[in-house]
Amino acid sequence: MSKLNEEVVADVTPRIRRTHLALFVKDPFASAPWYEEVLGMKVTARGERWVFLSFGKKHHDIALIQVDEPEHATRGTINLQHYGLEIEGDLEDLRRLYGMLLRKNVEVVKTTDHKVGYGLYFHDPDGHRFEFFLETVHDDEEGKRLLGDYNAPSNNFDLKPL
Structure with a gap:
């Protein structure tokens, strides 16, 4: 070559x-x-x-x-951390999804503030973690700056389900 x-x-x-x-x-x-x-x-x-x-x-x-x-399958410690699903809408829509998860007895893991949006984490029946996320910063360069400035935060966020 x-x-x-x-x-x-x-x-x-x-x-x-x-x-x-x-x-x-x-x-x-x-x-x-x-x-x-x-x-x-x-x-x-x-x-x-x-x-x-x-x-x-x-x-x-x-x-x-x-x-x-x-019949022998178990969840290992090295696995997919989560799969994020960006939602359309606003904070009220995320709150409605939170309420829906609770009504369907879906295990909710945590709610977070990432400084570029909010995350709602939950498990599927096999223990895979998913995230509904709502972007609040839509300028990608600003998002990169915030993630860098705040060290890619995952801060606890008190989201009230609807």
Whole structure:
């Protein structure tokens, strides 16, 4: 390979259009209704050991895949910390979502002030942590500055559920 080609290859970086998440679960068919009821997703495809779900804009956003030997599956200490879902709306909408989680007996982990928005953390039936987050700082450069100035905070925030 020529030096010019090596430089071009070294400079290549991905330009991400969107993301999706694939999670190992004990029983994707038992877990899927939670994703439909709590996150408002729709099942778009099923296989022998998996279920694909969508928020409505693409064929799938989250895949639930049955772990090998589900009867022996345990949650490890090294795992996905959380998957953030930015919501549309305002603080009242976040409060309504908090109330909905409580009414559906979803385990709420914490509510936080990140200085660039507010987070509401909760677990799915298999213990994966999710976050509904509400951005309050919409200028990305200002957001980067605040995260740096405050050391990417996750301060306790008293969010009152509706």
